[in-house]
Amino acid sequence: MARKCREYLSDLNDFLDGELSEELCKEIENHVGQCENCRIMIDTLKKTVSLCREGNSEKLPNSIENKLTDLLSKRWQEKFGK
Numbered sequence: 001m002a003r004k005c006r007e008y009l010s011d012l013n014d015f016l017d018g019e020l021s022e023e024l025c026k027e028i029e030n031h032v033g034q035c036e037n038c039r040i041m042i043d044t045l046k047k048t049v050s051l052c053r054e055g056n057s058e059k060l061p062n063s064i065e066n067k068l069t070d071l072l073s074k075r076w077q078e079k080f081g082k
């Protein structure tokens, strides 16, 4: 695997927004298919994003996006950061 889990994290928001290139999307989908932790992360992120979107806003406010990324980074580090 060319990239580490944490390197995918920075692309996840764009991935969920459908803003990544097809190639990158496939790479992430491939990785997520093989990596349970990333699958959980994406699930969590998707749920949060859809909750936010139900509250009317098309895009996540930057502050929420940053918080999420922070939170996910920390969780990820706890698991993989040693």
Ligand SMILES: [Zn+2]
Residues within 6 Å of the ligand: 004, 005, 031, 035, 037, 038
């Ligand atoms: Zn992973």
